[in-house]
Amino acid sequence: MKTLQTRRNFIKTTGCLTIGFTLGAVSAFPDVLSPVQELPRGLRRHTSVNAWLEILPDGSLRVYTGKIEIGQGIRTAVAQVAAEELYMKMNKVQVVIADTDRTPDEGYTSGSGSIEGSAMSVRYAAAYARQKLLELAAPRLNAPIADLWISEGRIGTDKNSSGISFSEVLDGRQIEDVVRPPVQLKPRKERHIIGKPVARKDIYFMVAAQPVFVHNLRFPAMVHARVVRPPSYKAKLRSIDEDVAEREFPKLLKIVRNGSFLAVLSRDEYTAIKAQEYVQQNAGWSISEPLPDIADKKLPEYLKSLPTVDETVVNKGNFAGDTSEKKWISASYFKPYIMHGAIGPSCAVGLYKEDQLFIWTHSQGVFPLRETLSGMLDMPQENIHIQGVPGAGCYGHNGADDVAAEVALLALAHPGNHIRLQWSRQEEHAWEPYGSAMILENKARLSPQGRITHWEYHLWSDTHSTRPGGNPGRLLPAQYLKRPMTDDSPGFLGGGYRNAEPYYQIPNQRVHAHFFKGPLRVSALRGLGAYANLFAIECFMDELAEHAGKNPYEFRLMHLDDPRARDVVQKLREQVSAESHPEGTGIGIAFSRYKNSAAYCAVAARVAVDKDNRINLQKMWSVIDAGETINPDGLKNQTEGGMIQSASWTLKEEVTFNTEQITSRDWNSYPVFRFNEIPEVDVTIIDRPDASPLGAGEAAQGPSAAAVVNAVYHACGKRVRRLPLEKYL
Amino acid sequence: MDTATFRISVNRKAHIVEAAPATPLLYVLRDILELNGPRFGCGLAQCGACMVLMDGNAVPSCNIPVQAVTEAEITTLEGLAPDADTLHPVQKAFAEEQAAQCGYCLNGAIISAVALLRNNPKPNDEEIRNGMQRVLCRCGTQARMIRAIKKVEL
The missing domain is CATH 1.10.150.120 ([2Fe-2S]-binding domain)
Structure with a gap:
């Protein structure tokens, strides 16, 4: 906040305004009996209105969000809620995204949290700003607040039909008040922007080839950089003949070496690429620690043999009494390492000038990145300025922070010029942190009526986040510096048991997590452990339904008592039964409530399997309840995309490696869905305008996986418990 | 890497560019002509992010050397519509x-x-x-x- 205030005051020294907060009539009830309105997360941290929005002199509105646009449409959602609460038109709202000098610090853009955290903060700040604007306008217009109208950025009275503009009301000042409850949100019947499909304007810019991405930034005398990678994670640079490389490439500006961190710089991008290849082939490395030698298909056995840290996640009910094994139904599932696989490899631009470092990045957390760079470079945070610029969709923690850290080192090594660094496809595939492989073991007992009485679940996983978060050892280049920084802390283990507790009513439950330190670099990938846990749980529910002699919808409904959960399952059943399905196809379903606290999502898939075991995924349906929907088309887009991406993970994807390196280094060795594999998709939203909005961007990942695997079983009778499905069917 | 001068036709205009003959068209379009449509995705002609129209056919620009395109009419995303204010x-x-x-x-x-x-x-x-x-x-x-x-x- 300090930086934000300083910078903003520096930019605009127009003085400010703090409107005193006046209590209304004192309530006769003690505080504890009044309904408590809890402010959104971001607003509890950045409490003043002007941290989130400013009225500009021309009467338009500028909104600040600490989240970055990563294809989830947060710009549009934030503009919608602000326009709605301030009775303005959408085209009068501009949105500034993640910027350490301008926006509030909202941590990471992750965990489906942008709507709940940021858009709701903006909404409450805007609603509170409206209250303050009306309070200020009342004396100017000689009328009580109740007699004022507010529309399109103006406030007036019956007599004063043209009214006065917001900027006239503020007279060049901004509202610096702390937002305090109660905040009156616009009543539901008056809303006409929230809940309506609003087209993302940035998509128009993108189809028109406007420079939207960090990859498109160009500056005068910009220098292109490429990093020369070691042959393996743990390797040391022994030798490199710089003179030969410089003779070979006259346009090479510089070779930067710091320990085993090695990079080439040139004004000409192609020279940088060719020099990178040349140096790669001619540098001498020693591998200090090879990757483990694991026999084909034996990864689950290897991972299970590693030492673990164990945690009991759930332990309820009673497991005493009859424990004879024959009454238990059990199954074991496996999910391999999979990758984010951004279509545009990680990229950043940096400039070091007059003791100040400027970074343009598609990182999901510009503030945590600043703190981490400050540690890596031993430079005060005040001297580091980081601006978020959209990149290719990342779906979690990929190479974005690493490439920004690399560009920071190179900017310091070559001050005065902008440095642009983009990873190659092979670097992106081989060096990003993957989503951990996981082993999931289920067992359960059924009552004679077919209800689940006992449930025991064990999962084995590596960590699910090693985001930098102030810890320089987590930045890839820091590990190779002359004075290497390393990090052996476990990161966010809790992500491993996201959705490991079933959302079903089961009286006796035990859930245990076992955390290993696996051979590959891992971090947060869309949904974290929820993807694998729901794959296992929802496939197992299908197996149990068959044991119980129940239909898969019925069996789930028997164990669900949350009416909203029941609604999405029942609605899915209606949607799927309304269509006729070709002979020989199978339909699989699955349900989850993401994190057991966010959006409800039920998914169905229809597949055909031919005699050569080729799977044809024809169609997927989903029903989603994300509480109050801000932008229905945005929610549909996220859910359609989530289903398709998850189906690609499930059917095709697996990171491979040998004792030296990652071997899935391009789109041939790591295939993902192409157009001829894309199913038809159908998303139904259950809107709950009176409920809180719930994070939804990751809601489809888990149930989509299980729906596809269950559909394959119903199509051909083969129960596959190991992914990727195409390989193990 | 020695450079040479090439005359290429992009979006209905002739451009004289100087580059190493093996430079993939993509870098000429992005770094010299400063176009934003074609983007680097893989450099291996596997993903399509760098596609351009070459005499009307969609082809990846990441692995075609600039010296091979001097006879072709190249159209990028920027050149699909007849003018800057309209969309195709x-x-x-x-x-x-x-x-x-x-x-x-x-x-x-x-x-x-x-x-x-x-x-x-x-x-x-x-x-x-x-x-x-x-x-x-x-x-x-x-x-x-x-x-x-x-x-x-x-």
Whole structure:
């Protein structure tokens, strides 16, 4: 906040305004009996209105969000809620995204949290700003607040039909008040922007080839950089003949070496690429620690043999009494390492000038990145300025922070010029942190009526986040510096048991997590452990339904008592039964409530399997309840995309490696869905305008996986418990 | 790497550029002509992010050397519409269908769709998929793209 205030005051020294907060009539009830309105997360941290929005002199509105646009449409959602609460038109709202000098610090853009955290903060700040604007306008217009109208950025009275503009009301000042409850949100019947499909304007810019991405930034005398990678994670640079490389490439500006961190710089991008290849082939490395030698298909056995840290996640009910094994139904599932696989490899631009470092990045957390760079470079945070610029969709923690850290080192090594660094496809595939492989073991007992009485679940996983978060050892280049920084802390283990507790009513439950330190670099990938846990749980529910002699919808409904959960399952059943399905196809379903606290999502898939075991995924349906929907088309887009991406993970994807390196280094060795594999998709939203909005961007990942695997079983009778499905069917 | 001078035709205009003969067209378009449509995705002609129209056909620009394109008419995303203020019907359909999330692959998708529709103005589902096969989208917006292509009125 300090930086934000300083910078903003520096930019605009127009003085400010703090409107005193006046209590209304004192309530006769003690505080504890009044309904408590809890402010959104971001607003509890950045409490003043002007941290989130400013009225500009021309009467338009500028909104600040600490989240970055990563294809989830947060710009549009934030503009919608602000326009709605301030009775303005959408085209009068501009949105500034993640910027350490301008926006509030909202941590990471992750965990489906942008709507709940940021858009709701903006909404409450805007609603509170409206209250303050009306309070200020009342004396100017000689009328009580109740007699004022507010529309399109103006406030007036019956007599004063043209009214006065917001900027006239503020007279060049901004509202610096702390937002305090109660905040009156616009009543539901008056809303006409929230809940309506609003087209993302940035998509128009993108189809028109406007420079939207960090990859498109160009500056005068910009220098292109490429990093020369070691042959393996743990390797040391022994030798490199710089003179030969410089003779070979006259346009090479510089070779930067710091320990085993090695990079080439040139004004000409192609020279940088060719020099990178040349140096790669001619540098001498020693591998200090090879990757483990694991026999084909034996990864689950290897991972299970590693030492673990164990945690009991759930332990309820009673497991005493009859424990004879024959009454238990059990199954074991496996999910391999999979990758984010951004279509545009990680990229950043940096400039070091007059003791100040400027970074343009598609990182999901510009503030945590600043703190981490400050540690890596031993430079005060005040001297580091980081601006978020959209990149290719990342779906979690990929190479974005690493490439920004690399560009920071190179900017310091070559001050005065902008440095642009983009990873190659092979670097992106081989060096990003993957989503951990996981082993999931289920067992359960059924009552004679077919209800689940006992449930025991064990999962084995590596960590699910090693985001930098102030810890320089987590930045890839820091590990190779002359004075290497390393990090052996476990990161966010809790992500491993996201959705490991079933959302079903089961009286006796035990859930245990076992955390290993696996051979590959891992971090947060869309949904974290929820993807694998729901794959296992929802496939197992299908197996149990068959044991119980129940239909898969019925069996789930028997164990669900949350009416909203029941609604999405029942609605899915209606949607799927309304269509006729070709002979020989199978339909699989699955349900989850993401994190057991966010959006409800039920998914169905229809597949055909031919005699050569080729799977044809024809169609997927989903029903989603994300509480109050801000932008229905945005929610549909996220859910359609989530289903398709998850189906690609499930059917095709697996990171491979040998004792030296990652071997899935391009789109041939790591295939993902192409157009001829894309199913038809159908998303139904259950809107709950009176409920809180719930994070939804990751809601489809888990149930989509299980729906596809269950559909394959119903199509051909083969129960596959190991992914990727195409390989193990 | 010695450089040479090449005359290339991009978006109906002739440009004289200086580059090493083996420089892939993509870097000439992005770094010398400062175009934003074609983007680097893989450098291996596997993903389609760098697609351009070459004499009307959609081809990746990441592995064609600049010396091989001096006889061709190259069109990028920027040059699809007749002028800067309008959109080609395919661009318009993609925007109206909101057929994107991050949008990084949009260039290849739109270029491929334009080439497809030029030869086959009313493609069926299978023809659309075949025509778009070289384009990868990681956000999973392909279903929207297929809907957008079906809506295009040329």
